[in-house]
Amino acid sequence: xxxxxxxxxxxxxxxxxxxxxxxxxxxxxxxxxxxxxxxxxxxxxxxxxxxxxxxxxxxxxxxxxxxxxxxxxxxxxxxxxxxxxxxxxxxxxxxxxxxxxxxxxxxxxxxxxxxxxxxxxxxxxxxxxxxxxxxxx
Numbered sequence: 823x824x825x826x827x828x829x830x831x832x833x834x835x836x837x838x839x840x841x842x843x844x845x846x847x848x849x850x851x852x853x854x855x856x857x858x859x860x861x862x863x864x865x866x867x868x869x870x871x872x873x874x875x876x877x878x879x880x881x882x883x884x885x886x887x888x889x890x891x892x893x894x895x896x897x898x899x900x901x902x903x904x905x906x907x908x909x910x911x912x913x914x915x916x917x918x919x920x921x922x923x924x925x926x927x928x929x930x931x932x933x934x935x936x937x938x939x940x941x942x943x944x945x946x947x948x949x950x951x952x953x954x955x956x957x958x959x
Contacts, residue, residue: 827861831943832871845944848957867928
């Protein structure tokens with residue numbers, strides 16, 4: 823196990839679960855890194871996005887992946903409580919110059935809270951927020 827601490831985003835999870843996704847190869851290439859990381863952080867908001875994306879197709883795979891995250895020793899699932907939601911909503915409302923989603927803002931607040939710099943994502947929004955998007959490098 824490495825000492826690395828990462829955040830995993832919707833783009834990576836969708837890439838892992840959908841072999842037809844444009845990010846599939848890059849997401850799969852990150853899998854060993856995710857499995858060996860000391861901590862992989864994810865939020866309930868990310869899981870909601872994943873569940874919504876796969877609501878009509880591959881629902882069982884999405885549910886199984888989410889369940890596996892809750893059971894994995896190195897995964898940390900951050901609940902979206904009222905305090906996190908308010909902080910994220912404040913960020914969302916204050917950055918009208920960005921096209922960040924509310925889920926992005928929740929992710930950024932968790933990354934800030936946990937002092938994470940690395941995100942397993944191909945989402946371009948992570949870079950201007952000050953994070954390294956591993957699927958874009």
